Amino acid sequence: MLKAILIDFDGVMIDTEILYYRTYKKWFKANANHDLTIEEFQLGIGTTDEVIFGYLLKEKGLEIERGTFYEDVHKEIGKQSESLPPKEGVVDFFKKIKERGLRLALVTSNARENVVPHLQRFQLLDQFDFLVTSDDVENIKPSPELYLKALELLNIKPEQALAIEDSLNGFNAARTAGIQTVAIPHELTESLEFEGAYKRLKSLTELVLP
Numbered sequence: 001m002l003k004a005i006l007i008d009f010d011g012v013m014i015d016t017e018i019l020y021y022r023t024y025k026k027w028f029k030a031n032a033n034h035d036l037t038i039e040e041f042q043l044g045i046g047t048t049d050e051v052i053f054g055y056l057l058k059e060k061g062l063e064i065e066r067g068t069f070y071e072d073v074h075k076e077i078g079k080q081s082e083s084l085p086p087k088e089g090v091v092d093f094f095k096k097i098k099e100r101g102l103r104l105a106l107v108t109s110n111a112r113e114n115v116v117p118h119l120q121r122f123q124l125l126d127q128f129d130f131l132v133t134s135d136d137v138e139n140i141k142p143s144p145e146l147y148l149k150a151l152e153l154l155n156i157k158p159e160q161a162l163a164i165e166d167s168l169n170g171f172n173a174a175r176t177a178g179i180q181t182v183a184i185p186h187e188l189t190e191s192l193e194f195e196g197a198y199k200r201l202k203s204l205t206e207l208v209l210p
Contacts (some may be wrong), residue, residue, distance in 0.1 A: 046167030
């Protein structure tokens with residue numbers, strides 16, 4: 001019996017992944033003379049940028065100065081994301097969750113300070129029973145630790161939850177935790193295979209709760 005929805009943030013609730021990619025691509029071109037590909041960016045979606053940095057160092061010999069990168073990029077992304085709306089179907093989906101009497105947890109590799117302002121802006125913060133972020137665990141996605149923490153807080157079994165993810169790192173984290181997972185890829189992840197997905201959809205508007 002379904003008791004809770006565990007939902008990712010970036011790329012599922014808000015279209016920040018596209019913004020991140022465009023900003024990263026611009027920065028890498030200007031500061032490292034490197035054309036960051038979608039495939040390279042995909043490595044870090046849903047997890048830490050260190051995966052991207054590690055790949056570029058190993059395969060391209062590029063050493064990225066983290067302090068400068070994060071200062072430049074996060075300042076730009078923060079400025080541009082201030083007015084981003086929730087993605088299609090998010091608000092109506094939350095209404096369906098409450099109508100069904102289901103519990104709700106946010107499960108994100110992002111930091112709490114980065115997601116709470118958006119949830120407040122969307123007037124959705126009080127809809128969540130728990131926010132599980134990178135602040136709450138030692139290992140983020142693709143480790144299952146975030147999802148296992150959410151299950152613990154909700155006091156439910158994996159089979160009583162449904163996860164919603166846009167990235168392969170997040171999808172693998174939820175599946176490793178034993179949770180049925182809906183994949184809703186976007187233009188940066190639509191080329192990826194989400195093998196074993198409960199459903200693969202184009203947006204939350206298509207999701208019919210089991």
